[in-house]
Amino acid sequence: MDVESQNAPCRLESAVAEALNGLALPRLLAGCRRIRDGDAQFLLPAESASIAKREHKARAASGAGRRVVHELLQRLGCADLAVTRGRMGDPVWPPDIVGSIAHDDELAVAVAARTDAVRSVGVDIEPALPLPPDLLPIVITPQDRLGDLDPLLDLAGRILFAAKEATYKASFPLDGRVLGFEDIAVDLETGEAATPSGRRFMVGFTVTSKILALAYTA
Template sequence: MAIQPDSAPSELAVAEALKALGPPGLLTGCRRIRGGDEQFLLPAERDSMATRDRKARAASGAGRRIVHELLRRLRCEDVAVLRGPLGSPMWPPGIVGSIAHDEELAVAAVAMRSPSVRSVGVDVEPMLPLPPDLRAVVITSHDRLGNLDQGIGGRLLFAAKEAVYKASFPLDGRMLEFDDISVDLKSGEAATSSGRRLLVRCTARPRILALAYTP
């Protein structure tokens, strides 16, 4: 299920779209980033983040606000989700999750670790074509865009690879480049250079969203 956004219809639309991508048992949510959202960072979370940039902290606070609510639904009360040494969130034992944001929206996905969801990654991107200079880096000969053009299809692929990296890193501990990940957007399957295979679910409406998980 997805948590209820505060007020804006765009939050609700994105939250519902993200919910539809996930497998049973995955909790998701969305929040529009607001000035002052850094107040939702718990003291330990705030201390684990090196940046002093207010905008970056507001985005992190918006993401943590979603996460705190989702964790409460899993009976994890007042748990600080620290930023790890390599930037990824540090989840409580038995919990898998992922947080992402673009310039306007923060999203998160959380679940109890199970045979059907052993790890998860999420990404959100604006509904804009991927710039040509990035396409050359992101799109490889092993990727399959289906009927999508390289503009929006490239942006979807970018989001999918970000989500795959976030889902694979807790399991393999490997830093991956874009060419270490191959994605078939039509079949919804992805693979990493280490042999990890994942499922990927994407949508371009109302926002570009990608969710990757290991069954």
Template sequence: MIERILPGEVVSSETFGDDPRARLLPEEEPVVARAVHKRRREFTVARGCARRALAGLGHGEVAVPSGTNREPLWPEGVVGSITHCTGYCASAVAREDAVRSLGIDAETDGELPPGVLEQVTVEGERELLARLPADRNWDRLLFSAKESVYKAWFPLTGRWLGFTDAFVSFDPDGGFRAELTVPAATAHGTLTGFTGGSVSEAGLVATAVVVRIGELDQATS
């Protein structure tokens, strides 16, 4: 599913349901040492997805521990992202000489809890959603898109980005643009926004943001 919205430079792996083969490496164990079983299992399956994706880039059995902000710590020369929700897990990776940053997110395809849409949107976003075809759950897709935006933003800036710090607008085909209301200076210029894609399938929605090398340089120069 997730590969449908990722470019050729990105290698992905996904799991529907549990993966009995998945296990943790010693460097990953401390992250979930005190976690409840559900959280530990999700983390374990996610790391299994990450290792299969990394194998597509030629890496062997390598650990993917977590940083101080719970972000995955990828091998040198790799950028990547992980997502998991009930019944699904995915990871996407790329070489950093081709991709500056990427973010993926998956959610169950259901209505957002009452009040959440108002908390995660800025003025004008809900009006734009209302104009889109009623062929998919745009509210949930917008939530997911903002999660993907944050995952792509953080490696470039090392800073927090709130839900209301980006204005997301969708095309009817599921592509989207996220304009940042808090542009940030990076080592490659001023970051002002992202583009991404989405997919709805099998009771799930997923979004992805991929920042290629040339795209960022051209957008921020």
């Protein structure tokens, strides 16, 4: 393997971290890590027990995400760094902390903040690839507004998918309600999303080698 190929994963990690930090609010911390085979070692005992039934690849992804989370929580001054997996698969954060974790096949990302800065937040990462055609009518609904993104553009569906995933992650801690794509209305032109409970979230996205989406309510 040449030097250029060896450096490519590091450049990807740096580019995504920079893009994610560009989306984040001033008091919202963000981080990124490339998933490695041994990353399950970063799971704390309580975290490991909460995902004990997950297969090796999923545990490595969870470990990479938790490694990022632990660094963010240390920066926030938390004594307890464990973020276990809840009954519905949602992260269980320490008191007075909100956050979100996401990963694709290559990278794990996470955001965290104190509740006096952000009430709830969600993040998603997706490959910068077109959404499968059969998913487009499920993800893109008449209530969505794509702004300058034409529904026929290759990445429009994937961007909306990421925005709705991030919005769901931000809404679930507040309402405890499982939502489908049809339940979330996203307006990419105004940068807002709405859920059936009447809650509204700010939504932003960026496209580099990955698609990143962030949703939050202050």
